[in-house]
Amino acid sequence: MTWQALTTCALLGTERQTPEWTAGDDALGQLLAQLRGEDREGDLLRAAGILALWRRAGQQLARDPQPALLPCEPDNAPVCSPRAQKHLTRLLHGHYPELLPEWLGLLAAAGQRVAEEGLPALLDAGARQTALRPALLPVLGQRGHWLARSNPAWSYAVAADDEALWQTGRPEERLALLRQLRATRPERGLELLAATWGEERARQRREGLETLATGLNRADEPFLEAALDDRSVEVARAAAELLARLPDSRLVQRLTARALQGVRWQSGKRDRLDVDLPEDDPALRRDGIASPPPGSSVKLGEKGWRLSRIIGTVPPAVWNQQWQRTALEILAASRDNDWRQALLDGWVLATQRFRDPDWAEALLPFYPDHDTLTAALADVLPPVRFEAYLLGLLRDSATGGRVAALVVLSHVERPWSGELSRAALEQVRQRIREDKQPDWWLAQALRGFARWMPPELSEEAVVGWPTEAKFWRQWESAVNEFLDRLRFRGVMRKAIAGSPAPADSAR
């Protein structure tokens, strides 16, 4: 009461209101009773000071009306070593961020998890970069999944062990559940999706459908085939995209039949291909091939684009069987065709979709400089053929081939053997020696090379650099950064392979 009265009086000012208070007969009241002088302002301030202290000393806390938060389940997986944890902090702070996926992969392979206090930064990184999520989820441990439930930005990481989330969760949590199920029990993921399919909104249907990309298999085909008739164009398109990756889907069979009709082999003095351009029709539209999406390459024209999409849905081996010719022979026969670019685009797409190494090898020479496509094709090759192909290029007598090898290597994302690494490094050194001016792209690429070489090479990689070369000064920092990264990868591995901290209970 007294305090309220004081505050009201202070708000208005003593020139408008005389301070008045009722004082009890306790110690406080006796103290306040002494303040009844002529000094209005002083008395009000004194009383305020006394009461403020009294209130401060006697304050009570609010009580939580809710039951306590459900604590996290204990986790038996060991926590990574403090040193490994330090490395994670560095990686998350932008120090060699490109090595983060490798670090996460190594940790998951070692069966360890990230230390608790490091989880928020890691979960934030996954919230910003969706590409990190698959690598990050296995190392979060119970604590990470538990934590994700408290922050909507981290919904992607909630534990998928609770299928009730499918009924009750937020959209992001439901997707997280689907993604995690698809990685382990794809049929269960499909069941959940199918069960509520009719009630979902278009966006939820499309995002749910897209999770089927993980663990995609022929059991998904009937559901996807039905989704081609979805009332949402987006959903139907997503279904077509997935069906185009299933070699025995009805969609692939339909388009294959169409392709075989439209593209025919003509033997002759010089073999050639006859091509009928596909017209727009409802069946084709249903299979996801309508007209070029805005922004796509229009060089081919609408019909050419359709042709390339149809060919892109035919497993390349079909052509070999149909015509009894090798990929090289077929490519040679397409040489003078008016629609060659459309054919090539289609074959490249099909080669990537169905991962056909023969066709990849045959197509690679057609794309000597087309960086990302070259890399995408090279990526289809199994390790032995990949290495052989690149070593062949690196030992090519023509500079063009050797440079092409470095270009390809700068774009593929897969580990190299020691032999390939040595040959590539030798080629880089050669470029530095011969340089008339520094190759900026190569300097940039060199940093990336460190990501794919065996870190065991880090000591020998230090020697042999042409420090006398004309442009060495310009190269030096790139080479140093390359060496640092390579060495750091070794250090990082050791920290994970060494002894992890013991599990929760013993800490």
Added chain:
Amino acid sequence: MFSWTPAHIITLAPDEASIKAARGLARPGKWALLGQNERALWGECQGSALYQVSVDPGEPAFKCTCPSRKIPCKHVLGLLLLAADEAGTVTVDEPPAWLNEWLGKREQSAKRKAARVSADPDLDPEQQAQRAATRDKRAAERQRKVDAGLTELDRWLRDLIRQGLVHAQQQPARYWDERAARLVDAQAPGLARWLREMPGIISSGEGWAERLLAQLGLLYLLLEGYQRLDTLPERLQADIRSRIGWTGQEAELPADAWVRDHWQVIGQRSYEEEQIQVRRTWLWGRDSRRSALVLDFAHQSQSLPPIAVPGVWQEAELGFFPSQYPLRALLRNPVPATAEGWPPPLADSAALLDAYARALAQHPWLGILPATIAGLVPMRGIAETWQLRDQAANLLLIHPGFTDPWRLLALSGGQPLTLFGEWNGAHFWPLSAWKDGRFTAF
């Protein structure tokens, strides 16, 4: 044995450029020699010449033979980063002769410093008397200025309360700033800081008037206390003077103010205030069982003096400034040590409030009470607020300025933590946690 993190090392750097340069040096190839033992880290770095770099991580102290005037220089930082980042690169080794020489010199100077009495023995009595006279004159001058400044403040406060808080609320920020500036001129910086907090209270939403009135009342009690300073107990006098802005000097501390103990750094935070960097470092003494606050200041462009990082134990002397509730202290002659233990925690937040009430009874203007409390579970409140729930389901509000609530939640996993932090009467600012015997600083 060397357990600093790169984040800690970076706080030591005098500027951004040093960090950048140091990163370039943090690779083994740059070093002709690298080693460490339980006392120090060392290395020889190839720059324009071969530089000998020594670090005593305990105090910490640095030495480099390079010509740079920055302390620590990039070579020192480079060595620290290398040791922090990569296991095995800085191996345990026999120290070189130059390192032992440096350690020896430092021990000697520490002994000399400890032996030195407050008066400088190199001066003759006449010079000493002269110095004392100058000092007294300066003190009297300040006293006069403060007296005048406080009389003026008293009048101003009365005007404010006569016109009413609503009137004050309608004034521009200048209204408070100008008053604060006058107090700086009057050499009462503590009161100036206090006044500068007021506009923030006015704009703090519902209940602002009560909070403002409470502050004005406490400020007024301080002025009244100062007017009859001589009648008050000596330590309360010291508290009033220090709240006004008198800062203590090492030389003024009596010999019995110094407490020798094993001290652990149990919390630290830094912030900027009026373009000055402030660092608060809390220590806890194993045998004395008391907490201490070491404050460091530096201008924006300078680096704060080095100090041990949280978790580190040192054997040292702490000189406590006289107070009804002594916390502020100076640190001298620290030597790295190994010790164990942690502050015995209060059982719950009710115990914290009890301790706070007792502390206020001693020192009514106590700003912050350090406390270790057991059984706290961090949880999210409404909007972006955070709370600590104790075993009795009472809720302690976490200070809105605390930047790491998610880390706190991650560490706890819904299980109770023992936290050390600062209680300001309304909010708790967590600075460190103990869980399953493991120490984590925030």
